Amino acid sequence: DGGITQSPKYLFRKEGQNVTLSCEQNLNHDAMYWYRQDPGQGLRLIYYSQIVNDFQKGDIAEGYSVSREKKESFPLTVTSAQKNPTAFYLCASRPTSGREYEQYFGPGTRLTVT
């Protein structure tokens, strides 16, 4: 089945630890995105990548890092520098042709840092 997978579904970490969230897609999409969602809020863009080995900061990139070594994978690392990391993290991808502005979302990872 084609789609976007995120793992794990729930993640618990102690403050001060870095943690990496996985995002994989087999849709052959060029562009991939990471969003953060806080309770009762919309989505805020953390990072995005339009092509392998290239990525751009979104609105709230501080305390986060990404890599895009393969087209199908776009992992997000939440570093200890992120002051309030507890949130719901959504990964998305989209093709760069056709219905290009329709983003397809993964199921999300809920991160809790204590």
Add this chain to the structure above:
Amino acid sequence: EDKVVQSPLSLVVHEGDTVTLNCSYEVTNFRSLLWYKQEKKAPTFLFMLTSSGIEKKSGRLSSILDKKELFSILNITATQTGDSAVYLCAVNNNAGNMLTFGGGTRLMVKP
């Protein structure tokens, strides 16, 4: 900076009611506006609007865009409990490949 504001923040209705959700935006070089429905996890795509005055319809849901007044509405008629969700509005501009999301409207439909 692009901006999207949705109203109301939340809404509680009874089954069978009709609801209208609002989305206003400020964006440089507007390209399209998208509506998503988010239940528990991943947002699912509803509509993409690019032209003013042309209604998009899917079953009991419909949406229209006004590019002069910079807003869109999402209508849901004969609401059902399965319509309970957060509805997200997002805009895209010509400059980049990003979506700017509004804060969402949380709809609860009671039996």
